[in-house]
Amino acid sequence: VPTNAAPVCLDWRAKQVNPFPLKHKSDGSVIATSRLFRGKTFVRDPKTVCGVTVHQTACVFGPQADPEKKHLRAMNVPAQALAFRDGFYVITAPLLWYLYHGNSLSGPTLGLEIEGMYCGLTDDPSTVAREDIKTTWGGKPTPLDALTIATARAALGFLVEEGRKEGMPIEFVYAHRQSNEDKPSDPGQEIWEHVVLDYAVKVLGLKTQPQRAFGHGRPIPKQWEPGALASY
Numbered sequence: 681v682p683t684n685a686a687p688v689c690l691d692w693r694a695k696q697v698n699p700f701p702l703k704h705k706s707d708g709s710v711i712a713t714s715r716l717f718r719g720k721t722f723v724r725d726p727k728t729v730c731g732v733t734v735h736q737t738a739c740v741f742g743p744q745a746d747p748e749k750k751h752l753r754a755m756n757v758p759a760q761a762l763a764f765r766d767g768f769y770v771i772t773a774p775l776l777w778y779l780y781h782g783n784s785l786s787g788p789t790l791g792l793e794i795e796g797m798y799c800g801l802t803d804d805p806s807t808v809a810r811e812d813i814k815t816t817w818g819g820k821p822t823p824l825d826a827l828t829i830a831t832a833r834a835a836l837g838f839l840v841e842e843g844r845k846e847g848m849p850i851e852f853v854y855a856h857r858q859s860n861e862d863k864p865s866d867p868g869q870e871i872w873e874h875v876v877l878d879y880a881v882k883v884l885g886l887k888t889q890p891q892r893a894f895g896h897g898r899p900i901p902k903q904w905e906p907g908a909l910a911s912y
């Protein structure tokens with residue numbers, strides 16, 4: 681997908697509070713968003729961080745009329761980077777912080793969230809079923825456009841480059857579905873093709889491990905990647 685857009689990095693690592701903000705549920709209970717050590721977010725040994733886990737947020741953030749306020753919301757999303765659909769990406773916290781973005785992949789990877797509600801599988805025009813609608817939370821998939829792809833690629837490149845500068849041996853790229861069986865569409869076929877295979881693998885030289893699953897996860901489905909074997 682060609683694009684002339686130039687994504688903008690909002691590097692707000694130094695602005696983040698420590699510990700990373702907790703999540704408050706409507707019933708008053710509190711959910712931890714990061715691993716804590718003596719009340720602060722745990723700082724990992726860089727040698728233990730070997731990859732990036734790619735996610736879809738499964739939502740579009742508002743308010744659309746107030747981009748500054750919208751971008752600030754990234755600071756409450758536990759992942760090291762969030763790529764918005766408007767060409768901005770936020771680096772939310774020091775990359776070594778142990779944030780809970782990806783179940784058992786949280787410890788050994790950096791988390792990249794991509795804004796939008798994307799289909800798990802694109803539509804197969806040779807079948808009557810609308811696979812894209814069936815595999816999207818809520819049934820209304822967000823189109824993955826060129827600007828979002830460019831922004832997600834830039835954020836991923838930032839994480840790899842900056843992570844390596846801090847001593848992380850970053851070699852792999854994973855899907856959240858590989859560590860969470862309840863999120864088969866995370867991040868979805870189109871993100872896997874355009875951001876992971878066409879960029880993280882082809883351009884950055886990272887590797888996928890399509891047959892692997894971590895904890896309660898699922899391997900990469902055969903529709904997402906040549907050589908993958910799993911069903912969706």
Ligand SMILES: [Zn+2]
Pocket residue numbers: 734735736781856863866
């Ligand atoms: Zn996820």
